[in-house]
Amino acid sequence: MTRYTQVFLATAFTSRSKQDIEILQDCLFCINEQGMIARIVRPEDLDYTAVLAEYEQTDHFQRIEKGSYLLPGFVDLHIHASQWAQAGTALDLPLNEWLNKYTFPLEERFSDLAYAQLVYEDVVQTLLANGTTTALYFATIHKEASILLANICAEKGQRGLVGKVVMDHPDETSPHYRDMNVQTALEDTEEFILAVKELSKTTKQGVYPVVTPRFIPSCTDESLHGLGELAQKYDTHIQSHCSESDWAHKHVQKRFGKNDTQALNDFGLLQDKTVLAHCNFLSDEDAALFAETGSAIAHCPISNAYFANSVLPAARFASMGVDIGLGSDIAGGFSPSLYDNARQAVMSSRMLEDGVDPSLPADERGVSDSRIALNEAFYYLTAGGGESLSLPIGRLEEGYAWDVQRINTLVPTARLPLFDNEIELTDLFQKMLYLVRPENIQDVWVQGELVHSRR
Template sequence: MSYSTVIEGASFSPSSQTEISYQARQLICLDNNGYIARVIAHTDPDYATVKQTAQANDTLTTLQPNQYVLPGFIDLHIHAPQWPNAGLALDRPLNEWLDTYTFPLEAKYQDTDFAKLVYDGLIQELLANGTTTALYFGTIHNAANLELAKACIQYGQRGFIGKVAMDNPEQTPDYYQDASAQVAVDQTEQFIHQLNELNQTTDLKQTPVITPRFVPSCTPASLQGLGDLARKYDLPVQSHCSESDWENGYALEHYHMRDADVLDHYGLLTDKAVMAHGTLLNDHDYDLFSQKQVAIAHCPISNVYFGNAVLPVNRVLAHHIKTGLGTDISGGYSPSLYQNIRQAVMSSRMLQDGVDNQLLPDKRGVDGSAISVKTAFYLATLGGAESLHLQTGKIAEGYLADLQVVSMQNDFQTETTDNIFEKLMYQTSKADINQVYVQGTRVK
């Protein structure tokens, strides 16, 4: 059998939440539908035959000794229109940051030329950083959201895209809001149809996502209408949940319920829902998320600035809650999930050790909080894939061929498998990502 692409080389892939698998030499065989058809170990009897056939067909890519294949990364939470603001005003409180910097920028996307300029650059930047799938917040403007989808199609990224709904006049500026709950719901439904129509022109499908910005930005009527749409079209849902003391407190003050309970009341917590941050979730919320099979998008860099706490990843996983990793541009300053892998580990260590040196060691931290870089890698790959119900995130037969090939530059001595993996996780930059494949097509 011949394959569309055969990659010969070493690979790392998640095998569980805490372990990785390593293959020193193998053939990763991609079929014409963008899936991994076979993974052939060097010891398999037909290794040489398959390799020779691929060479003859000019479909073989042989990696260098310092190159490794990894699954493509999945960004579970990113605000596409905020890319121009990445790294700006991160020292401001969340509500002030939104009102002064974020909403004025997002309002500019009524200009589709501006939207195309930003989104073309963003998608290429994310792919260059190894991100093959992203779950996007757009803006309230459907024309701009379609430009985001077109950029994903043009450059070859799998996008999950939401028309942001925000109709609460008390928490949104008059120059940037849905005119009413009905408008928010109708425009969301219109975007669903527009994106489905656009998908008729491409094999790389983009997915519409029901997107209430967060509880403070929406009225009860829009939350209810969006919940009805999620059920009607069986679509993913995304929002923010218990991201900060302010957001958490808003739900308690205005609804006399926790943030998660408000979203659940309106039918927005489903097995296709991804809730960002969750730094202030409690055991009641964890149980609700587990019961409803809701996923959490962990955004460790952003949470340093706006989360008011550290997400206890081990505790979340122990509740059997699907969990992935997000950049949260521009609350997070970096488009790199490698940077967020590192921060996820660092934040977990700070949670474990504590940060107040006036407390005794046994009172300072939260025992059992530290995660390994292998767990953070799982979040960026298989954890994100499971959150989006995607058959990707690992290198195995039957999985979508979303892959990245990275080089390890600091290769001065014989290394153990774990040492190589850790160096890749901690040292890889955009310049070290040599190839990127999405659904079997090379896009970088």
Template sequence: MKEFALVFQGTAFTSRSTKEIEILKDYLFCINEDGMIEKLVSPESAEYEEIIKQYEFKDSFHRLEKGQYLLPGFVDLHVHAPQWAQSGTALDLPLYDWLNTYTFPIESKFSDIEFAEKVYDDLVRTLLANGTTTVLYFATVHKEASILLAEICAKQGQRGLVGKVVMDNVDQCPPDYRDKDTETALKETEEFIIAVKDLAKSTKQGVYPVVTPRFIPSCTDEALEGLGRLAAKYDTHIQSHCSESDWEHEYVIDRFNKHDAFALNDFGLLQDKSIMAHCTFLADDDAELFAETGTAISHCPISNVFFSNGVLPVAHLHSKGVDIGLGTDISGGFSPSLFDNARQAVISSRMLEEGVDPKLPKETRGVPSSRITMNEAFYLATAGGGDALSLPIGKIEENFAWDVQIIDTLIPSAKLPLFNERLDEVFEKIMYLSRPENIREVWVQGNLVHKRN
């Protein structure tokens, strides 16, 4: 029998589709040296007992304890890494004022490498402890600090997709926080891409450079065009914000006489490895362009409550064929937990369907067929994120990375109220009630990266 690097025995929950959960009860999960799932073995399989007999007394064998369950590691599609320093504060202003009053001054401090290292190290540890195994990061305009974030992800074992932010539009960016000029922004972006690709050669779980125009208001046409060329030259992921708020959406219409989606596409920034945050104000033709180009949406439900002036119509956009994943949007979203954001995704969808103004008749108060279930929110946090990034992550399935979190429902400080429920009900309680204390272990690409004593 072939040797495996790791064998786990236990019950796992994973997405079968956008709406269905698959329960793998008492399975064996066989992991190879590369940290990939090579084989799933059900208890009914002829080789089940044979594998247990071969591995059960080896250090590589891990049997889950009573009350423990496996979930895929979460995929966070939108984190402003420097904003971890202000997370949980300064959520009192509209987006434009918030950026200029609080956020840009914080981000400008990341020219100080020691400060950057302190914040980034703490952020990556925090996200891993919250079960997040892959993160799509905005860094800052500073090349050195952006490379440092990728290095910290590599060191701590998190799969990090990191972007050096481009902000060269003097009309929209503060004088003390922007790229020196367009030529410098593009030159440093290319140097950043090369440095991270070199780092990736020695990083098992992968780190990736991401072309990152902050959003259209912060960038000149020349920068947007140059970034599209760089993304094509190096085959990188692309991230930005799109149709996020009334202000940002209307700014782009005034500047280009078209929506963000079509403006970004004109610059070569919409493609199969593009992820656009928020997208609250996408029109149907915008959504069709996303589906046609393979561009995905990062849905940030907590942040949207504060800054996006609306609720993303997840169900409608899925019906249009648009890929959607979940993001915390630290620090526009105050919580680093995708558990919290999955819950808010469900809540927001119910509010969109039922409406929020009690003065209106119930027949016209909301948007019909907008609600999503927790199964769908779980998909967004896991498989949806993997699909958005075009990476084999987010599912407990053969040929996918062994990125998992082990949830302990019986831990005394955070015991879940379970009383002989069916496994599908156990899953639902895990998703609605789990706290960070319930996440006992986190594995990325077959390596243990977090363990709670």
């Protein structure tokens, strides 16, 4: 019989498709030494009893107790790690003013590695405690601090995709916080890529360098072109902001006579490992280019409510074949919890469909067929995030990483309102997605390793 390093007996939930949840009741999850799901043995399988008997009296076995359930670890497709220090601050300001008054002066401080370590260690641990097992991070322009963030992800066990930010345009950046010139920006980015690729060789769950032009307004044409070449040379992921707000969207149209999507594609920055945040103002032609290139949208519903001047038509873009996942967008979004962002994604989609102006007739008030259900938001949190990153994560399925969170519904300080022993598991799943707080997330595993525990 095949030997496994860990076997879990549990009831779990995973996405079968965008609309359908698969309930894996009382299954045996068999994990190999690489931290991958080697096999899922269901109660109806002929060898279920034999596998259970072989492992249940060993140190390799763990029974997830009554009242606790497993969910895949969540994938955060857009977070500014440095901005954790300003989360919940000045969200009433316009985006451009918020960036210049708060964000850029804060990010400038990350030249101080002691300060960077203080913030980065805390944000990585906070995300793990909230069930986020993979995070796509913007760091800052500082090469050394960006490498430090990758090291912290490696040490704490989170799968981190980290980008050294590039912003070199003298007209759209502060003289106190920008890359010195195109050459420095590209050289630092290349050295950063090589350092993180070397680190990844000894990191079980993987850390990845990400080519990261902050957004088109902050970058010169030369740096955007050079970053496209670096991404191709080293086969890295790419991230940026795209058509986020009226201001940013119109800036790019004025500069290039086209939308962000087309401009980024011209610079070689749209490909299967590209994730672009927000994308609220994509045209149908833009969305078709996303689908054609395999680029993905990081939907940031809480942040969008403050800064994007619109609601992302996620249902429409998904129907066009665009990959979509969720992002917290700390600190444009105040919450490190992707549970909160999934809830907001559902609510925002309902507001888009129903409309928000009560002075208009009902049939003129909203955009039809815009709502997404909770199951779809869960898909974005998990499988959609994995597909957006082209990584085998986000599903409880054979061949995928054992990235899992154990949810205890009976925690005294955060007990879910479950008063019927015969509650349908589909109803229980919805209660968890809507009501779970960090106290309920008792254990978190990444690539088979326990990285967070409240016990």
